[in-house]
Amino acid sequence: xxxxxxxxxxxxxxxxxxxxxxxxxxxxxxxxxxxxxxxxxxxxxxxxxxxxxxxxxxxxxxxxxxxxxxxxxxxxxxxxxxxxxxxxxxxxxxxxxxxxxxxxxxxxxxxxxxxxxxxxxxxxxxxxxxxxxxxxxxxxxxxxxxxxxxxxxxxxxxxxxxxxxxxxxxxxxxxxxxxxxxxxxxxxxxxxxxxxxxxxxxxxxx
Numbered sequence: 001x002x003x004x005x006x007x008x009x010x011x012x013x014x015x016x017x018x019x020x021x022x023x024x025x026x027x028x029x030x031x032x033x034x035x036x037x038x039x040x041x042x043x044x045x046x047x048x049x050x051x052x053x054x055x056x057x058x059x060x061x062x063x064x065x066x067x068x069x070x071x072x073x074x075x076x077x078x079x080x081x082x083x084x085x086x087x088x089x090x091x092x093x094x095x096x097x098x099x100x101x102x103x104x105x106x107x108x109x110x111x112x113x114x115x116x117x118x119x120x121x122x123x124x125x126x127x128x129x130x131x132x133x134x135x136x137x138x139x140x141x142x143x144x145x146x147x148x149x150x151x152x153x154x155x156x157x158x159x160x161x162x163x164x165x166x167x168x169x170x171x172x173x174x175x176x177x178x179x180x181x182x183x184x185x186x187x188x189x190x191x192x193x194x195x196x197x198x199x200x201x202x203x204x205x206x
Contacts, residue, residue: 013142013146014087014089014093014096014097014142014143014146015087015146016033016087016146016147016148016167016171017030017033017085017146017148018033018034018035018081018082018084018085018086019081019085020034020078020081020082020085021033021034021085028148031148031163032163032166032167033085033167034081034082034085035082035083035085035086036166036167036170041079041082041083044075044078044079044082045079047075048072048075048076048079051068051071051072051075052072054068055068055069055072087171089171094172096140096143097143097168097171097172098168098172098174100139100140100143100164100168101165101168101169101172101174103138103139104137104139104161104164104165104168105165105181107137107138107161108137108158108161108162108165108178108181109181109182109183111131111136111137111158112131112158112181112182112183113128113131113182114182114183114184115182115183115184116184118182131158132157132158132159133157133158133159134157134158135151135152135153135155135156135157136155136157136158137155137156137157137158137160137161138154138155139151139154139155139156139161139164141154143164143168144156144160144164147163147164147167147168148163149163149164162178165178165181166178
């Protein structure tokens, strides 16, 4: 008689930054994880392949061969580390990340000045700076820390929300363009922001 398969809960922590993103003290040294940048990864891969082809075709002078081989080894190891740092999520983890992604998407959209406001010059630099730097967006604390974001009383700033939105979006294969969240502002529906958001956009103390 076959044993019944028991599904176990995945309690492992989600990590968005890998070894390649850490400094000598073990802290995160980059604003975004290395795996986030597709163009950089592709350029690095093409550079390795170009040098390997050059070696195979004897295009390098004898005194350059050793140096090129060392460069290829180093760059291949870098690629391996970057690709290895890309998070692989369980179904439960994906669901959790998607819920936070959707929450951030909504909160960012609600607090961003509309295209109409921006076009008509209705947003002062002071209020925009305050929106981006003030901790006013609620977020999952553990996921925020995994994204390299410092949480204060369960909240993060507009800049930090943008960062999390991009990291989670990239991980999930969703949109990462924050600007696309900006509403047109042609109707009055966007006025239904909470008091804190309105205070931030108007420049009033919070």
